[in-house]
Amino acid sequence: MDRMPAWADAILVPLISLLLAALLSAVVILAIGENPVEALNLMVAGALGSTYGWGYTLYYATNFIFTGLCVAIAFHARLFNIGGEGQALLGGLGVAVILLYVPWPHWTIALIAATLSAGAFGAAWAAIPAYLQAKRGSHIVITTIMFNFIASALLNWALVGPMKAPGQEPATPSFAASTHLPTLSDVFGLVGIQWSSAAPANVSFFVAIAACVALWLLIWRTKLGYEIRAFGQSEPAARYAGISPVKIIMVTMLISGALAGCMAINNVQGEAERLVLNAAEGAGFIGIAVALMGRSHPLGVFLAAILFGFLYQGGAELALWMNIQRELVVVIQALVILFTGALDNMIRMPLESLFLANRRRRERRGGGGGPKPDRKSTTAEGAR
Amino acid sequence: MDLNTVLLVLDSTVRLATPLLLACLAGLFSERAGILDIGLEGKMLAAAFFSAAVSAVTGQVLLGLGAGIAISVALSAVHGLASITFRGNQLISGVAINFLAQGLTVVIAQDWFAQGGRTPQLEGSGRWDSLTLPLAETLRDVPVLGPIYYELISGHSILVYIGFLFVPLTWWILFRTRFGLRLRAVGENPAAVDTAGVSVIGMRFAAVAIAGLLCGIAGSYLATALQAGFTKDMTAGRGYIALAALIFAKWRPWYALMSCLLFGFLQAVGIRFQNIDLGVFEVPVQFMDALPYILTVIILAGFVGKAIPPRAGGQPYVKER
Numbered sequence: 262m263d264r265m266p267a268w269a270d271a272i273l274v275p276l277i278s279l280l281l282a283a284l285l286s287a288v289v290i291l292a293i294g295e296n297p298v299e300a301l302n303l304m305v306a307g308a309l310g311s312t313y314g315w316g317y318t319l320y321y322a323t324n325f326i327f328t329g330l331c332v333a334i335a336f337h338a339r340l341f342n343i344g345g346e347g348q349a350l351l352g353g354l355g356v357a358v359i360l361l362y363v364p365w366p367h368w369t370i371a372l373i374a375a376t377l378s379a380g381a382f383g384a385a386w387a388a389i390p391a392y393l394q395a396k397r398g399s400h401i402v403i404t405t406i407m408f409n410f411i412a413s414a415l416l417n418w419a420l421v422g423p424m425k426a427p428g429q430e431p432a433t434p435s436f437a438a439s440t441h442l443p444t445l446s447d448v449f450g451l452v453g454i455q456w457s458s459a460a461p462a463n464v465s466f467f468v469a470i471a472a473c474v475a476l477w478l479l480i481w482r483t484k485l486g487y488e489i490r491a492f493g494q495s496e497p498a499a500r501y502a503g504i505s506p507v508k509i510i511m512v513t514m515l516i517s518g519a520l521a522g523c524m525a526i527n528n529v530q531g532e533a534e535r536l537v538l539n540a541a542e543g544a545g546f547i548g549i550a551v552a553l554m555g556r557s558h559p560l561g562v563f564l565a566a567i568l569f570g571f572l573y574q575g576g577a578e579l580a581l582w583m584n585i586q587r588e589l590v591v592v593i594q595a596l597v598i599l600f601t602g603a604l605d606n607m608i609r610m611p612l613e614s615l616f617l618a619n620r621r622r623r624e625r626r627g628g629g630g631g632p633k634p635d636r637k638s639t640t641a642e643g644a645r
Numbered sequence: 646m647d648l649n650t651v652l653l654v655l656d657s658t659v660r661l662a663t664p665l666l667l668a669c670l671a672g673l674f675s676e677r678a679g680i681l682d683i684g685l686e687g688k689m690l691a692a693a694f695f696s697a698a699v700s701a702v703t704g705q706v707l708l709g710l711g712a713g714i715a716i717s718v719a720l721s722a723v724h725g726l727a728s729i730t731f732r733g734n735q736l737i738s739g740v741a742i743n744f745l746a747q748g749l750t751v752v753i754a755q756d757w758f759a760q761g762g763r764t765p766q767l768e769g770s771g772r773w774d775s776l777t778l779p780l781a782e783t784l785r786d787v788p789v790l791g792p793i794y795y796e797l798i799s800g801h802s803i804l805v806y807i808g809f810l811f812v813p814l815t816w817w818i819l820f821r822t823r824f825g826l827r828l829r830a831v832g833e834n835p836a837a838v839d840t841a842g843v844s845v846i847g848m849r850f851a852a853v854a855i856a857g858l859l860c861g862i863a864g865s866y867l868a869t870a871l872q873a874g875f876t877k878d879m880t881a882g883r884g885y886i887a888l889a890a891l892i893f894a895k896w897r898p899w900y901a902l903m904s905c906l907l908f909g910f911l912q913a914v915g916i917r918f919q920n921i922d923l924g925v926f927e928v929p930v931q932f933m934d935a936l937p938y939i940l941t942v943i944i945l946a947g948f949v950g951k952a953i954p955p956r957a958g959g960q961p962y963v964k965e966r
Contacts, residue, residue: 606731
């Protein structure tokens with residue numbers, strides 16, 4: 262079958278999906294008697310109109326980059342990791358354990374240690390579903406969902422029990438001041454850029470960018486990445502080429518879980534500076550939307566994460582200034598998942614036939630002299 | 646522990662098992678036809694909201710039930726459109742439906758009732774009464790059996806009895822009717838069904854619609870019988886527990902009843918006792934919360950009897966061209 266050009270697949274399809282999602286969201290806003298244009302203006306002003314807004318947008322985006330990459334790498338191996346939420350919660354536990362019980366002299370060392378610990382905890386939480394999928398054939402979607410609930414119960418227990426700080430709140434004590442991460446205002450202050458110091462975006466944003474680059478290198482520039490992609494494209498073919506499915510499933514899920522876990526350096530170490538209940542706040546699930554929207558490409562994930570960061574911060578502003586609940590963002594998120602993920606073919610099919618019709622017309626006009634390429638040769642070319 | 650406490654826990658087991666059971670049977674119909682349904686949670690949640698909202702406005706609980714079923718079936722239709730017609734990823738579609746319900750219910754609730762994402766408290770005819778079965782009062786004084794009949798069997802809302810009746814009904818439909826045979830065949834080998842001249846698409850849409858109906862009842866039950874009104878995220882993961890129960894039951898109706906009663910019992914015990922002191926150590930309530938999920942993982946791992954799902958589950962059917 263003929264394909265449409267790569268740029269249309271990578272840019273046009275997600276853009277149309279996004280547009281449809283935005284349109285439907287506007288309908289929802291209209292239906293509850295508010296003005297969608299006013300809402301959009303408010304969101305843009307609130308999320309992008311000041312360094313304070315940007316500080317929040319980038320803070321949320323950092324979370325979503327990690328969870329988006331988590332889902333994206335699993336997608337490359339055709340695994341659906343819904344467990345990002347639980348893995349991120351466990352990552353928070355990893356950060357809390359290493360920062361509470363070890364005295365760290367400087368934030369740089371603390372950040373490295375926290376990243377390793379968060380990654381290890383997240384990976385460990387993904388390891389069990391991965392092992393069960395690889396060795397026992399248990400459906401990884403179901404097991405990762407179950408592990409989300411088990412993680413949340415585990416953290417509830419830890420935060421009202423052994424790790425609880427004195428007082429009413431189910432949370433750990435605050436981490437030592439030496440482990441606090443510099444915010445973007447500290448960073449930009451060094452080069453003389455004024456930046457709001459009230460917003461929570463911090464240096465882990467740069468760690469997230471590094472993770473994007475590292476993941477791109479891994480997927481497209483290493484043997485392991487090739488094996489992961491080959492396995493995702495066709496398991497029998499990968500197996501025939503000597504790639505071990507067990508190894509690929511395990512390694513991919515460990516990386517995936519570690520990425521979700523690493524989110525905790527942003528929200529736990531960077532923002533809250535202690536571990537609170539439900540610290541991940543659904544970011545693990547937004548990772549699904551981000552990965553789908555970003556077509557599982559690290560650059561796409563980065564852009565989609567910024568978009569969702571904008572939606573989250575903008576959504577908070579809406580709740581503040583208009584009679585629109587913050588949950589509107591969840592609706593938009595749902596629509597994005599629906600259109601870019603499940604209804605992909607609805608957008609792709611007509612678009613594809615449009616491109617095909619266009620190409621055929623051009624061929625007819627251009628190749629008037631020579632023999633017209635018959636259908637057989639084009640299918641052979643497409644099947645290559 | 647005296648008989649009364651036991652009865653109270655068992656009574657609340659029945660109440661808590663009912664929504665699980667209805668959602669579990671919904672998943673059973675859908676997955677037996679080869680359509681995975683992660684969206685049970687969202688459909689229940691949307692049904693809970695719309696039934697509570699309509700009940701609150703009209704004061705008619707039956708209208709509420711109708712509204713709940715309608716919205717749930719509508720979401721099923723979206724799921725069908727995405728996963729059957731456009732052959733999209735069924736899991737992703739389910740996830741989307743869950744978020745759609747989670748977001749829309751709160752946004753609309755705030756718009757309609759302005760109570761921070763909840764509906765007004767339901768009372769009187771806006772809520773299902775509990776039925777007192779015949780002779781329950783007279784037999785109440787009979788030792789042991791009397792209280793069991795009065796507390797445990799009698800005194801639930803009609804939706805509870807409907808839910809339990811759906812178990813034999815589901816069994817009968819799936820294993821004793823032509824429709825059921827075709828439905829199961831569509832989940833195992835759709836090509837064979839297609840060859841026999843039965844529409845795979847039609848069968849799958851029918852299964853998804855039944856799932857919508859059952860989730861609608863489940864959601865209505867939550868908001869208009871178990872509780873009196875809708876609160877934000879009130880399904881609280883029940884859709885996922887139902888999914889777990891479905892796997893636990895290995896996609897069979899009678900086993901579904903057992904697993905839902907078991908998970909309902911775990912919930913009831915968790916609510917009643919909080920931390921359980923076993924003498925040697927204390928079982929924290931969080932462990933009870935997590936137990937259904939842990940059990941499901943163990944079952945899925947195949948250490949205690951392997952759970953084999955319908956063979957064509959999750960795969961869109963492409964007719965040969």
